Amino acid sequence: MNRFVLDKESILQAAENAIRRYGPCKTNLTDIAKALSVSHAAIYRYYADKADLLEAVTERWLARTFRSLDPIMRENARPEEKLRHYLQELCRTKRACAATDPEMFENYAVLSEGSSRALKEHLHHILNQMESIIQQGIHSKAFIDQDPRQLAISVFIATSRFHHPAFASEWQNPDIENRLDAVLNLILSGMEIRN
Known part of the structure; x- marks a missing residue:
């Protein structure tokens, strides 16, 4: 039994x-x-309570949902290509979650309005991965030599319209990919070393 x-x-x-x-x-x-x-x-x-449980559910969901970013870290590509691919995948995954898993995405969006341990850990993980890519770019002299953490934060903020849940209503725009590409072109152009 x-x-x-x-x-x-x-x-x-x-x-x-x-x-x-x-x-x-x-x-x-x-x-x-x-x-x-x-x-x-x-x-x-x-x-302890419903909030504690929803936080744990979100943490588990985020870890599972954003596993698709991890293989990008192992790609043997130029740092500028890797950073572009990473940000495209981050934004694509958020859009897909909003469209195909709306209740869990709503749970995530509700938590994003407050100070959530799960979201802080999620953000920390993403920033660490972006910082690693940027550090590779600085080391290979593809990117300007500035504080890689600050660059990662700046890139994250500059692309937030494409991945922060507050902007999810805009993600159905058929031109969203072109807009993201234009922003990525601007960001990468500003980070590259000019000879």
């Missing part, structure tokens, strides 16, 4: 399912507990 064991992973999966069914605002711990056939008090042994 298989006996169900309540653990963080089963709670996170049930919470993600509930968010997709009810949306993040209407999801409550009772719905999640009911799906797991436990009392909502059992969930409190793992998560």
